[in-house]
Amino acid sequence: MADSQTSLVQLQSLLAIAPEAPDSDHTNEAIQQWLEQLSATSLSALFDSQPNQWRNQWHQTLACSLFVRSQLLQPEQDSPTLLSILPNLNTQWAITDYQQSLQQHLAPLLDDKSVDSGLRQWRNLMMVRCIWRDLNRLAPTLDITKELTLMADVAVNFALNYHYNAMVKSKGTPVNAQGQAQPMLVIGMGKLGAYELNLSSDIDLIFAYPESGQTTPSPTNGNVISNQEFFTQLGQKLIKTLDAQTADGFVFRVDMRLRPYGQSGALVSNFDALENYYLTQGRDWERYAMVKARVMACSAGDAQNSVPLAAATNELLTLLRNFTYRKYVDFSAIEALRDLKTRIRQEVKRRRLKGNVKLGEGGIREVEFIVQALQLIRGGRDSQLQTPSLVNALNALVTLEAIPADVARALLNSYLFLRNAEHAIQAWQDKQTQDLPQSSNSQWALAQAMGAKDWPEFELQLSQHMHFVSEQFGEVIADKDNNKNTQAGQQWRSIWNETQAPFITELLEQLDFDCADDGAQTLLALHQAPQVLATDKTGADRLNRFVPLLLQKLSSRAGAGQTLQRLQPFIIAIARRSAYLLLLIENPAALEQLVILSEASPWIPERLAEYPALLDELLSPTNLYQIPNKEELSAELTQTILRIPEDDLEQQMEALRYFRHAHGLKVAACEVTGKLPLMKVSDYLTELAEVVLSYALDLAWQDMCRKHGLPGDHEGGNQPNFVVIGYGKLGGIELGHGSDLDLVFIHNANAQKETQASEGQRALDNHTFYTRMGQKLILLLDTKMPSGTLYEVDMRLRPSGNSGMLVSTLSAFSKYQSDAAWTWEHQALVRTRVVAGNAQLAQEFAAVRKTTLCSERDLAKLKKDVTEMRQKMRSQLGSKTKEEQAGQFHIKQDAGGIVDIEFIVQYLVLAHAHNNPTLVEWSDNIRILEAIGQSDLLSETQITTLIEAYKALRSETHKLALQQRGNKIDGAGFEGLRGDVQGVWRELLE
Known part of the structure; x- marks a missing residue:
């Protein structure tokens, strides 16, 4: 008994809250009552090894969290439960750890009431663990948010599958027309979707299932119900289990307002209904929300007769991704984001949210808005931005030079500070609040949790961070142009609104618009163009904003009317694709580059009219005139293609075309502005073709190997025994704008050897294999797609011309050159070289070429x-x-x-x-x-x-x-x- 009393005194000393804490007397009394209920010997092992460390952690946790006190400092608290989490506080838990912990906690549970109670008790225990780790900085902030998210994933999945299995027993299995069991998928939104949950977060959910149908006959009464009814009831049960407040608390507050049509919409939707809604009814703010969407739970069902969960998940995410991101730099999102930004600022003023670290000016939401706005604008083109993670997106924006690296670092530092403050506020009482506390006790606890010496020091730090975020938030989406409100802006608008050529000419001359008559005729032609007449209200409004801006930009330049004529086909081409008009309205620098380049060359606006997506390249003048070398070109292309699924050949082909056209525009811009001399232009265009050819050849090779396996006697590792020979301008490193490619294909495999691969669809002899690979390569290069062709290919210089084989062996090529080639074919051979393919075979070809050309x-x-x-x-x-x-x-x-x-x-x-x-x-x-x-x-x-x-x-x-x-x-x-x-x-x- 004496030993027990000694241990109790020692523990009481270790756990005592520091006297400077405002409520230290009350807390220390609670600790004393708690210790008297526990066996001193059962706890002593926890403190013997590192008593000072444990004392500091207890002080910090109990001083800064009334919730932890309520959970741990109660006489009825079960000490074995406490002991189960204390030894593991320094360990980062994976999802399997949370699953195992929940299984152990709920092992004997058999009914709804026990499940509800057990989930809540487990949640409270896990919250103690996370709060302890967070307040004592035992893990980085984002590790804590990830663990909280994993805890939610485990809880939701468990509750979903518990109710699904119970309902299948009583109501039958929901199936589609083919009899496949249908799962319910739960989409996690917001912080849940991004693995960024806070300590007392609600969870935003959307419920979905693949296909409509009905259940199999109920095992109990033989009745059937529709899948919609089944999943609606399942969703209701899931929400009740998670959200209902009981004597044990709650698991997670559930918010379903982000589903289609919000609170008035169906609780659950099938994929077709979701797709139809987002296609026809989806609003821009919903795209903003979908940036962080993630399928975080699904009912498993009968694995032997169910829709494959991976396939269903991919289908659903593809549907959501297609709604969220556009396949171009999406400045159409700016107007909605600008309105959203305005509403955010108005809400801050209306609700007096100055003391709110999330919603107040410069708070967490504004950091999220900065990143998500740029994700929406650029994510369609730059797929690395299609991530729910704020940090990953911020890093990608730095890589893409959309945000300066120093600004991104400062934003992240402020974000982490604000998230830590949010956690400390919520740790106090486990309440969903981000408001700064008002009482001295809670203010002292918050300052203590944030490592500040007192409340004024914390307030100063907070103010600095929020001021910086507010500044960045104010800059991310510029306010609408005020050009229309200026006298000059009104003049240009009146000219665009005029429909009589003589009056237009007179007005233009009054404003010293060069070549006014040409300008007037162009404006009149634009008004009468069928594409312009067919624009919808949004397009017409944007055109009415764009043309006056363009006229004003042109007015100070020589030959303005002629440049406007050059731009006429371009304007007509984008009149009904008004997102591009908006891009130019929102980016004065891009409009400036468009005018400069169109003035210098009609080729450039014609290319832009044919491929408007290339306007993206005008957004950064610095990048536009920065020419990469061949290694940088190759690295950029590789990085671009790596973001595309391997089996999506069409998207890869589109990416290759955009890459080629974009860099072709760059070199043209450099040439017409005198930034690049002739020889460098040809070098760059040739290197661009070589990079594209090498990648296209690799695509063709990989496709053939997937279908037919490796060709026989193949010893080339990951390279085909195949080379692409460049003739003419390509061979002579003299490509120009719009040059086609004169190519010859050669392989060096035994022409009769059968393929040894057994996994291919069918075996092919080597000649057939490489002939089809050559055909595939041509298909990749000159197939006409929405983004155009890569290159036009001319194969007439191969042995025997059009009547010859598409692909020759090296030996056959050598024999033809020595025995049958005409003099003009030897002339053509002078300007040849290998531009892609196997390095060893390239050397062998060079030897054949040298022998042929050096013949007397x-x-x-x-x-x-x-x-x-x-x-x-x-x-x-x-x-x-x-x-x-x-x-x-x-x-x-x-x-x-x-x-x-x-x-x-x-x-x-x-x-x-x-x-x-x-x-x-x-x-x-x-x-x-x-x-x-x-x-x-x-x-x-x-x-x-x-x-x-x-x-x-x-x-x-x-x-x-x-x-x-x-x-x-x-x-x-x-x-x-x-x-x-x-x-x-x-x-x-x-």
């Missing part, structure tokens, strides 16, 4: 073949006599043009490579010309002439392409250059 030739025959082919091309493709007489010059095909230079280069390589192998090391004309000069086959003056002429003429073709003009130009100014090229031609080939 009859110079007289070679000269005759080259000149005859050149004359044939010139007569078919060059300027006609009348055009030449009029001073026209076909920059590629006429005498002294680009093709003359190319033929000179090819002739010299074929004529002299047998003595000068260095001539075949390169496939681009500039470096071949440099090698020719080093071999003394032409004079230094001739080499300089050809190189400068080639660069100048190619630069002109790029300008012509961006100005959407053909290759025939006024020859004035090119006479000297052409004469120099023709001089070299005559010396060599005449």
Whole structure:
């Protein structure tokens, strides 16, 4: 007895609350009463090892939580229950730990009353554990919120399946028309969906099931009911078990107001009803809520005869994701978010929420709004933002440069501080409140929980965090433009509203609008365009806001009317896709770039009219003019495709097309603004094609292997024994805007060997395997999709042309080149190289190419073949006599043009490579010309002439392409250059 009394005194000393706590006397008296009810020896082991640590944790927990006191400091509290959680407080629990804990706690329960009581007692015990860990910082904040969420997941799943199984016994199993048992899926919303529950959170739920139908006959009375009725009753039972307040408390407060039609809607909906609602009735604020949606519970049912839960879950999440995110940068969400932002601020003022760490100005909700708003706007395009987690989304926004890294860090710090404050407020009495406390006791406890020395220090810290959040919240969605309220804005609106061309011209001239007549005709044509006339009210309103802004932006620039003409097809193209109009309205910088680039090149607005999604690239001028290298291009494409499911080939193809078009726009923007020289433009466009080809080849390879297994004798690891040969501009690293790809496919496998794979759908001989892979690659490249084609592919340069096999073996290619190829085919081989595929086979192809090109030739025959082919091309493709007489010059095909230079280069390589192998090391004309000069086959003056002429003429073709003009130009100014090229031609080939 003496030992027991000694232990009691020691424990009382360890657990005593510090005297400075406002209610320390009352608390210490409760501790004394509690200790007298317990066996001192049963608790002593908990404190013997680290008494100071336990004293500090007890002090912090009991001082800062009346709820924990009520649970632990009661005479009737069962000490074995307390002992079950105390030794595990430093351990992070997984969902299996919570499941095991609940199973042990509820093992003997058999009826609804016992389940309800047991769940509540277990919940209170788990809350003690989480509050203890939180107040003593035994785990990071987000680990605590995750554990609270896992606790909710376990409780909801248990209650759902308990009632489901009981109802199946009394009412039969709900099935679809095929007799498959139907599960009920529970969608967790808000913090529950994001694994971010707080200490006294309610849970927002939506109930759904896959298909309508009815139950099987009831085992008790043979009756049947509809699936809708069955799941409605199930939902009601689940809510009652979780939400009803009893003597033991509650499990979780349940909020069902986020379901379709809110409180007036059906409690449960099948998937078709959900899809129809979100397609026809869904509101923008519901998209905001759906950002955090997660299927967190489902009734298991009969595993042998039920709808597969994984498939049902994926179907439901896909349905919700399609509603939530648009497949483009979604500025249509801005208007709704702006209204929501306004309502949030108005609510703060109306309800006087200044002292609320969640709803007040600068509170938790505003941090969430900042992140979720950007998720809604950009999540359709950047799928890494499609996450319910605030932290994951914030990190993705930094990666995407949508938020500066320092701002994101500060936001996260403020968010965690506010969440800790929220937890401390709720830990006090387990009440769902975020209001700052008013009593001295609770204020002291909150400051103590937050590590502040006193209440004023805590208030200062809180004020700093909330002020920063409020500033960021105010900036995330800018207020509506006020242009229409300015005098200038009203003038431009009146011009757009005018429908008579002479009056429009007069008004434009009064405002010094350059090329006013062109501008007037364009505005009139826009008014009369069928697409504009067919716009709905929203589209018309946005167009009426956009055009005056555009006119004002154009008004200060030369050639404004001509630029507006160039933009006319683009405006018509997006008139009924008004989200793009809104993008430009909301982003003055993007509108500025659109005007600059359209002024410089009609090619750019035409591309934007064809692929409006490319407007996304104008949002960041810095990024628009920043050109990545090949490695960065490849990494970006890989990262983009990794976000897409492996089996979704269509989405992968769309992503490839957007990637190619977006980077093509970038390089065009850099070229027309003088930020990138000609050679760099061609290099970049060629590298872009190589990256896309490599990825498309890998897609084709993986698809073939999934269907047919590996080809026979395959030793290439993850690479096919296959290469893509680039000819022409691709081979010569000279791609331009809109260039097609001249390709040849080669494999190096035994053509007759059967595939050894048994898991494929059927075995194929190697030749058939690689032929189909080549066909698949072409399909990936030139299939017309909503986002266009990747590249147009030309395969006519393969052995025997269109009549030849699509894919050749290397040996067959080599034999053809040595025995059957025409001289022009050897000329074409000069500008070839491997652009994708197996590295070893690439080396072997290079050896075949070198051998072929270095073969000694009859110079007289070679000269005759080259000149005859050149004359044939010139007569078919060059300027006609009348055009030449009029001073026209076909920059590629006429005498002294680009093709003359190319033929000179090819002739010299074929004529002299047998003595000068260095001539075949390169496939681009500039470096071949440099090698020719080093071999003394032409004079230094001739080499300089050809190189400068080639660069100048190619630069002109790029300008012509961006100005959407053909290759025939006024020859004035090119006479000297052409004469120099023709001089070299005559010396060599005449």
